Amino acid sequence: MDKWRKTGAAVSGILLAGALAALCIAGRITREVVSESGIAYEQKVDSVAYGYQLEQDFVPQYGYLDRVAVHVDASGCARELGELQVSILDKYGDQVFFAAVPVPDLPQYGWVEVPVHMQLAPGEVKTLVLESVGCVDSGPKISFIDTRLAAAAEQQGFDLVYAGVPKEHLGLKMMFIYAVPIEVYEYFIYYVFGLILILILIALV
Numbered sequence: 417m418d419k420w421r422k423t424g425a426a427v428s429g430i431l432l433a434g435a436l437a438a439l440c441i442a443g444r445i446t447r448e449v450v451s452e453s454g455i456a457y458e459q460k461v462d463s464v465a466y467g468y469q470l471e472q473d474f475v476p477q478y479g480y481l482d483r484v485a486v487h488v489d490a491s492g493c494a495r496e497l498g499e500l501q502v503s504i505l506d507k508y509g510d511q512v513f514f515a516a517v518p519v520p521d522l523p524q525y526g527w528v529e530v531p532v533h534m535q536l537a538p539g540e541v542k543t544l545v546l547e548s549v550g551c552v553d554s555g556p557k558i559s560f561i562d563t564r565l566a567a568a569a570e571q572q573g574f575d576l577v578y579a580g581v582p583k584e585h586l587g588l589k590m591m592f593i594y595a596v597p598i599e600v601y602e603y604f605i606y607y608v609f610g611l612i613l614i615l616i617l618i619a620l621v
Contacts, residue, residue: 449593450592451591451592453561453566455566456566460559461557462554463548465498465549465551465554468578468579469545472590474541475540475541476542480596481534484529484530484532487559487588488525492557493555493557495519496552499548501514501545501547501548502514502530503515504544505543560576560587560588562586563587568590568591571587
């Protein structure tokens with residue numbers, strides 16, 4: 417029985433090491449990194465309906481943008497119809513991402529997260545565009561902050577643009593959420609804990 421256990425532990429350890437090595441090469445194990453606007457006096461854009469788009473330039477800090485979150489106040493708008501459209505444009509103005517969040521799905525007041533799941537080039541300027549479409553009124557209000565006090569790293573150096581007009585020192589209150597591959601040493605930690613678990617399971621058999 418001891419021989420069987422030793423053989424089982426050795427084989428399981430080798431398989432675990434191989435699996436983790438493959439995942440390391442493929443970059444499949446990731447951790448979440450969140451970059452968020454800081455705390456500052458919050459103001460709101462009353463409407464991004466009727467063609468009045470809100471634009472925020474940003475520079476991704478990591479290669480894979482999992483999702484973005486913007487802060488909205490939908491407590492005073494009609495909830496039956498309409499959607500908040502979210503687009504990302506590249507440096508040439510071409511749309512590389514689009515999503516629409518139905519107004520009934522928006523929080524009364526708080527963060528709305530939009531799945532992006534896109535590989536982006538870190539350091540290359542992108543533009544986030546918000547617009548309410550199909551609403552029976554002005555739609556949800558969108559929160560913004562003073563970038564001199566609370567800009568996320570992605571927003572620094574950029575001004576919010578509303579209806580084509582730059583708004584100096586203002587930026588969206590938002591979060592950028594990335595999926596970042598874990599470091600090589602973290603795979604070793606996974607391996608050690610995995611091997612310990614295997615040994616415990618074999619000992620219990």
